[in-house]
Amino acid sequence: MIEAKAVSLAIAGRNILHDVHFEMESGAMYGIIGPNGVGKSTLLRLLSGTEKPTTGTVLFAGRPVSGYKRKELAKQVAVLQQGGLPAVGFTVREAVRMGRFPYQNWLGEEPHAGEQFIERVLADMGLRGLEDRRVDGLSGGERQRVALAKVMAQEPELLLLDEPTTYLDIGYQIQLLDTVKRWQAERRLTVIAVLHDLNLAAHYCDKLLILREGTVEAFGSPQKVMNSEMIKRVFDANAVILPHPETGVPQLLLRPEAMSSEQRIRKEAKR
Numbered sequence: 654m655i656e657a658k659a660v661s662l663a664i665a666g667r668n669i670l671h672d673v674h675f676e677m678e679s680g681a682m683y684g685i686i687g688p689n690g691v692g693k694s695t696l697l698r699l700l701s702g703t704e705k706p707t708t709g710t711v712l713f714a715g716r717p718v719s720g721y722k723r724k725e726l727a728k729q730v731a732v733l734q735q736g737g738l739p740a741v742g743f744t745v746r747e748a749v750r751m752g753r754f755p756y757q758n759w760l761g762e763e764p765h766a767g768e769q770f771i772e773r774v775l776a777d778m779g780l781r782g783l784e785d786r787r788v789d790g791l792s793g794g795e796r797q798r799v800a801l802a803k804v805m806a807q808e809p810e811l812l813l814l815d816e817p818t819t820y821l822d823i824g825y826q827i828q829l830l831d832t833v834k835r836w837q838a839e840r841r842l843t844v845i846a847v848l849h850d851l852n853l854a855a856h857y858c859d860k861l862l863i864l865r866e867g868t869v870e871a872f873g874s875p876q877k878v879m880n881s882e883m884i885k886r887v888f889d890a891n892a893v894i895l896p897h898p899e900t901g902v903p904q905l906l907l908r909p910e911a912m913s914s915e916q917r918i919r920k921e922a923k924r
């Protein structure tokens with residue numbers, strides 16, 4: 654479905670990503686994990702074609718992403734990013750309708766059953782009753798559901814999510830990811846999400862791509878890649894990994910007090 658081949662990116666002479674390789678299959682959900690500033694959002698921009706690699710290639714369905722026309726790509730790839738909604742003045746229905754732009758002609762009209770599809774998306778996202786409210790008057794969680802509805806209205810094959818649970822309380826986080834997972838299963842959607850919460854990532858993703866210092870540290874199932882050594886190496890944090898009592902999925906418990914003597918000496922020396 655999507656493949657990074659020897660992808661490197663330098664911005665203003667600084668290497669952000671270097672020699673990144675991976676292949677992601679259709680119909681699965683992937684998480685991109687890594688510390689702040691490691692290049693997760695940049696990688697998502699490369700996958701969506703909004704940024705070009707300095708060297709290497711990103712292939713979508715076997716063709717370089719850079720070779721697609723904007724509307725052609727937008728029918729297949731949708732991106733949910735922070736601030737992806739119109740700022741003021743639009744209703745929920747109007748904002749979601751904007752997601753249909755790849756299917757509209759130059760007059761903004763859609764010849765096929767677009768409105769029917771919008772109704773389904775509104776119902777699926779639990780937005781019935783909010784259709785005529787203005788987006789700028791909604792709560793953060795409601796806005797995030799509208800943003801997701803807008804990208805789903807694009808009917809993508811590949812959905813890219815940049816930290817989709819930011820600002821959401823735990824209830825909304827689960828609700829949003831459950832909705833994505835349901836759509837993913839029903840439509841064989843491929844989902845790639847930048848996630849900071851490793852426990853949610855382990856639960857929802859089939860595979861995790863771990864980035865460290867601009868390159869791929871590990872790529873595999875949560876069971877394979879989530880261990881305390883990786884957490885230490887990548888995040889410089891002490892953690893215990895335990896299987897979830899109900900699902901068996903690896904879950905992380907931080908150990909903030911359990912500093913090694915070496916770390917304690919280093920911390921003291923910095924004072």
Ligand SMILES: Nc1ncnc2c1ncn2[C@@H]1O[C@H](COP(=O)(O)OP(=O)(O)OP(=O)(O)O)[C@@H](O)[C@H]1O
Nearest residue numbers: 664665669687688689690691692693694695696847
């Ligand atoms: N347009 C740009 N100009 C200069 N530097 C940039 C630009 N875009 C990204 N960077 C730098 O590239 C690095 C990777 O940024 P990116 O936003 O991809 O990281 P991230 O892993 O998503 O971080 P976070 O977890 O903090 O969101 C950072 O050091 C950032 O400052």
